[in-house]
Amino acid sequence: MKARVTVTLKNGVLDPQGKAIEGALKSLGVEGVDGVRQGKVFDIVLNGTDKARAEAALKTACEKLLANTVIENYRIEFVG
C-alpha cells in the first residue's frame, strides 16, 4: 500500500519562501499567478492491507512528526 501525505501551511501563516517563488515566477513572465504557498509531499510505503489501520498510523505520523500542527495542516491520501 502506498500513501501520499501532503503538508501545507495554514491560512494566515506567513510563507516567505512562497512569496519569493511567486516573485520569481512573475519575473520569469509567467502570467496569472496570484499567490504561491510552498508545502511538502511525503510518499510513504506501508506494509499490510488494513487501510483503517494504515490511516491511523499515518495520522499518528503526521501529528507526531511530519507536520507541526501549530502552523501546518496535513492531508492523507492512498495512492495505487
Place this chain on the structure above:
Amino acid sequence: MKAAVVVFPGSNREGDVIRALHQATGHAPQKIWHADHELPQGTDLVVLPGGFSYGDYLRCGAIAGRAAIMDAVRAHAAKGGLVLGICNGFQILVESGLLPGVLMRNAGLKFICKMQHLKVGRTDTAFTSAYTDGQVIKVAIAHGEGNYIADEETLKRLEGENRVAFRYCDAQGKLGGDANPNGSLNDIAGIYSDRLNVLGMMPHPENLIEHLVGGIDGRGLFDSLAKARAA
C-alpha cells in the same frame, strides 16, 4: 550548578557552551548523547546547544525534538529543572512542545551571521539575574530560521506574563525596524516557559565570553546560571 549538554547528530556549538559554563561555574558540564534515556543524577541545568541537528531535515529541530533524551528533558522541566536552548536548541524546544510558537524562515530568506544587540527583559530569573533591567547587550546571531511566530493568543499571553526574555534592538536599545534581523513578531529573540525555568533564544551568548573574540556580554547569562539553583 550541575549542567548537562545534549549532543544531537549535527550539533556544533556544544563546545562553546561547555566552555562558557565551565568558565562561569568552575565545573565542566557533562555531554549527553541524544539516544540516552536519562539525564545524569542531580542535573540542575540541561542545555540544548546550537547547530544543525539532523541537517535541519523536515523542519529545524523537528527530529531532535522527538529524540529519546527529550522525554527526560521534558520530565526535568516538569519538575522545575532548568533548560536552556540556544539557536537550534530553541528550535528543538518549540518543536518538542516545551515552549510555544514556531521559528520560521527569516523574513529576508537569508542565513544571517552577524553581531546583534539585544534588550534584556526581566532580570529575576535564573538566566538573567546578572544583567540589569532593560540592559542592552551585544551578542552574535547565526541562523536561517529565527523568525519567531505565534498565534495572537499565545503572543498576548507571553507579553502579559512577561515571558519575553530578550528582544532584538539597535545599539541604543531601540526596538523594531531594521534592528529586527529576521521578522520575529514583537522583536522576540528569546522566551521563557510559564514557570520561567525553560529559556529558548536564537542568539549565541556562549560566543561572547572573551574580549579576544568580540566582547563579554554573553557572560551574564552563564554567571546568572552559576548563581542559580534549580527550583
